[in-house]
Amino acid sequence: MSRGGHMRIGSKTSLLFLACCLVSALASAQSQPSEWDRIYRVLTSPRCLNCHTSTDYPRQGDDRHVHKFGVLRGQDGNGVPGAMCAACHGAINNAAAGIPGGKGWHLAPLSMSWEQRPGVAMTSAQLCFMLKDPARNGKRDLNALLEHNSHEPLVNWAWQPGAHPNGEPRQPPPMPHDAFVEVFRQWVAKDGPCPAQ
Ligand code: HEC
Ligand code: HEC
Numbered sequence: 001m002s003r004g005g006h007m008r009i010g011s012k013t014s015l016l017f018l019a020c021c022l023v024s025a026l027a028s029a030q031s032q033p034s035e036w037d038r039i040y041r042v043l044t045s046p047r048c049l050n051c052h053t054s055t056d057y058p059r060q061g062d063d064r065h066v067h068k069f070g071v072l073r074g075q076d077g078n079g080v081p082g083a084m085c086a087a088c089h090g091a092i093n094n095a096a097a098g099i100p101g102g103k104g105w106h107l108a109p110l111s112m113s114w115e116q117r118p119g120v121a122m123t124s125a126q127l128c129f130m131l132k133d134p135a136r137n138g139k140r141d142l143n144a145l146l147e148h149n150s151h152e153p154l155v156n157w158a159w160q161p162g163a164h165p166n167g168e169p170r171q172p173p174p175m176p177h178d179a180f181v182e183v184f185r186q187w188v189a190k191d192g193p194c195p196a197q
Contacts, residue, residue, distance in 0.1 A: 077107035098165030
């Protein structure tokens with residue numbers, strides 16, 4: 001009799017314990033950043049934003065200061081005569097001069113600006129809807145965006161950003177490239193959900 005009583009208490013206790021675990025597991029699942037949250041952190045890193053500006057000039061460095069030498073985007077993002085991007089930026093980083101480089105180095109078009117105003121990144125929802133809008137993203141569907149993020153040389157550059165002229169290394173985005181591609185793939189598999197605006 002007393003044995004059975006203990007048993008009952010024991011199984012009630014373990015049930016209670018299970019319920020606790022479940023509640024805490026659910027709570028922690030909720031506090032995990034979503035795929036899009038993690039993507040947003042990469043897209044808003046200075047390595048990406050400095051080319052995805054809303055202005056007629058690029059930005060430089062982690063403090064995102066206006067590009068020196070009065071560099072301007074020009075009609076197609078390649079600069080203006082006398083200060084073309086390619087006059088300084090090659091297809092690879094120039095370690096001796098501290099000038100970053102990548103194949104076809106130029107500014108993203110204004111339609112692909114990821115800033116809500118000069119120097120300030122779009123909110124998470126703004127950027128998510130912009131990125132998926134074929135009228136602004138170069139007529140890309142989700143798979144084309146995944147392809148771009150996987151193989152585009154100017155995207156890859158962000159993870160091999162080289163060093164500043166003073167030799168100080170530039171910081172890559174906040175997760176490795178393969179992890180970024182994987183989380184982007186998972187987001188695309190869910191049909192690219194965006195946060196509420
Ligand atoms: C050197 C400048 C430069 C850098 C750095 C750069 N981009 Fe871009 N990006 C461009 C240009 C130019 C285009 C337009 C390409 C086209 O449509 O053919 C573009 C377009 C894109 C697009 C297409 C859709 C859209 O809405 O913008 C994506 C996605 C993208 N870039 C992702 C990234 C990510 C992620 C990073 C950082 C890890 C990054 N880019 C860094 C220049 C850059
Ligand atoms: C007169 C030479 C020169 C010209 C022209 C030039 N750049 Fe630069 N650019 C540099 C140098 C040097 C740096 C490195 C600055 C540093 O790290 O302190 C740089 C850095 C950058 C960066 C910063 C990368 C980062 O994340 O910190 C971007 C973006 C950039 N340039 C884009 C452009 C674009 C786009 C053009 C053409 C519209 C252009 N540049 C034209 C010399 C030039």
